[in-house]
Amino acid sequence: MNYKRSVHLLWNNKSEELKAEETCNIREIEKVVANPVFNNESIFEHRKATLASDYEMKNHYYYGDNYDLLQVLAQRENVRKIDLIYIDPPYMTELDYYSRISVGNFSDTWHINRKAFQDTWAGGIDSYLDMLYTRLRLMRQALAENGTIFVHVDWHSSHYVKVLLDEVFGAENFINEIVWCFGGGSSSRKHFQRKHDLIFWYSRGSEYVFNQQYRPYSQGTMQRGLTAVKGDRYKLNDEGAVLQDWWVDINKILSPTARENLKFPTQKPKELISRIIKTASNPGSLVADFFAGSGTTAEVCNQLGRDWILSDTSKLALQTSLYRLLRSDSPPFTIVAGEENCLEENDQTILELKKPVFLQSDKDECLLEVGIEYYWPKQDERPSSGHDFASNIEFWELDLNYNGKFFNSCYQVIREKQRFKAPLALNLIVHVPLKTSYCIAVKVYDVYANQTVEVMTF
Numbered sequence: 001m002n003y004k005r006s007v008h009l010l011w012n013n014k015s016e017e018l019k020a021e022e023t024c025n026i027r028e029i030e031k032v033v034a035n036p037v038f039n040n041e042s043i044f045e046h047r048k049a050t051l052a053s054d055y056e057m058k059n060h061y062y063y064g065d066n067y068d069l070l071q072v073l074a075q076r077e078n079v080r081k082i083d084l085i086y087i088d089p090p091y092m093t094e095l096d097y098y099s100r101i102s103v104g105n106f107s108d109t110w111h112i113n114r115k116a117f118q119d120t121w122a123g124g125i126d127s128y129l130d131m132l133y134t135r136l137r138l139m140r141q142a143l144a145e146n147g148t149i150f151v152h153v154d155w156h157s158s159h160y161v162k163v164l165l166d167e168v169f170g171a172e173n174f175i176n177e178i179v180w181c182f183g184g185g186s187s188s189r190k191h192f193q194r195k196h197d198l199i200f201w202y203s204r205g206s207e208y209v210f211n212q213q214y215r216p217y218s219q220g221t222m223q224r225g226l227t228a229v230k231g232d233r234y235k236l237n238d239e240g241a242v243l244q245d246w247w248v249d250i251n252k253i254l255s256p257t258a259r260e261n262l263k264f265p266t267q268k269p270k271e272l273i274s275r276i277i278k279t280a281s282n283p284g285s286l287v288a289d290f291f292a293g294s295g296t297t298a299e300v301c302n303q304l305g306r307d308w309i310l311s312d313t314s315k316l317a318l319q320t321s322l323y324r325l326l327r328s329d330s331p332p333f334t335i336v337a338g339e340e341n342c343l344e345e346n347d348q349t350i351l352e353l354k355k356p357v358f359l360q361s362d363k364d365e366c367l368l369e370v371g372i373e374y375y376w377p378k379q380d381e382r383p384s385s386g387h388d389f390a391s392n393i394e395f396w397e398l399d400l401n402y403n404g405k406f407f408n409s410c411y412q413v414i415r416e417k418q419r420f421k422a423p424l425a426l427n428l429i430v431h432v433p434l435k436t437s438y439c440i441a442v443k444v445y446d447v448y449a450n451q452t453v454e455v456m457t458f
């Protein structure tokens, strides 16, 4: 039976066309070797420089529309095929999402609302379906022969998305519809509370990875044992109960002060993504998340020994993911962008560096002190004097050998706790090789999710 064409969804201007691949031109904007210096460490840090070029980069973040990246992954030859895709795209909620944070110390606190992403569709459902349909088709092409995809949505679009997936992957390749149930939040007088999402799992072909997952037995089962109900032939598994397709044991991140909570609206818990990745991939597999948000998938991949590709159009998503990856000491990764998506420089922002000071030197190495003298972002409407300028900075990075092409991030100064409130170190002392001239660069990521680079040659 040919399932593929038996039932499918039609909408105005549905197109089978995909743009030609030549249209996208991707370039590297940053290489990151995580070497975080936390605010609770000494302001003066003695560390050995590690250059990104010393590493083979297995992990990549694409800043821009995933369509362009997908074209490259799907259509270009000699590109590594993906073993597992997890996506959590916009759900067609007709909302714009913001991240509200409080910044500054207790005597000087202010609140800002940063735009995270938009889930409003001027062209209505047609434009939503156009967006997803083209990308799902490219995702299928980018998958390995035995690869699989998890598509996470909710009631707003799930009924359409399942039909699209049947068309793109073939109804015969449907594996599971996982119901993720959670609690908390609002209530309604007009209907039952909507407290579950749906995660559709499809394979590209008939072979795929499935690692059985378990959950702890309930207290009742533990007390009476299975034997009481089912007879002596049944024993409890050491691993726990075999997991089914409804998951009620992982909640949303509800606490505003949880370490995991990165203040990115729609952020998913690591435990949920971890379960998916463990189920459908193995150590060393390549996992992709084309709607990355706060970068949950990348952090979980690092913990589980998987390589990753992430992408997102939102600069807040990029910055949140970067912070998450630095804080968790990620393996090295590159940040790439389409030519048209390169983060614009902000000429109204002020970034002044301290004059570098050589503190000590021997035959081939010296200690160099570098730091930030002053920073003020254009968005901050408070008077620029009388305020702690460092509270405008979320974190900053140092490139000790700036090549003028991309930023080689080899040290990062971040706040580990109280991400927008604790004092932030503004000086670093680092080891550098003895040379006749140096070109260093500092990149500031501010609390408004803007980046500014300042280069100094001496």
Ligand SMILES: C[S@@+](CC[C@H](N)C(=O)[O-])C[C@H]1O[C@@H](n2cnc3c(N)ncnc32)[C@H](O)[C@@H]1O
Binding pocket: 064, 065, 066, 067, 088, 089, 090, 116, 117, 118, 264, 265, 266, 267, 268, 269, 290, 291, 292, 293, 294, 295, 296, 297, 311, 312, 313, 314, 317
């Ligand atoms: C629901 S959020 C993902 C949340 C994520 N799973 C997490 O745990 O934080 C959807 C994300 O998709 C991104 N996005 C929407 N359209 C996109 C596109 N065409 N290309 C890349 N990213 C896109 C948005 O910027 C947003 O960050």
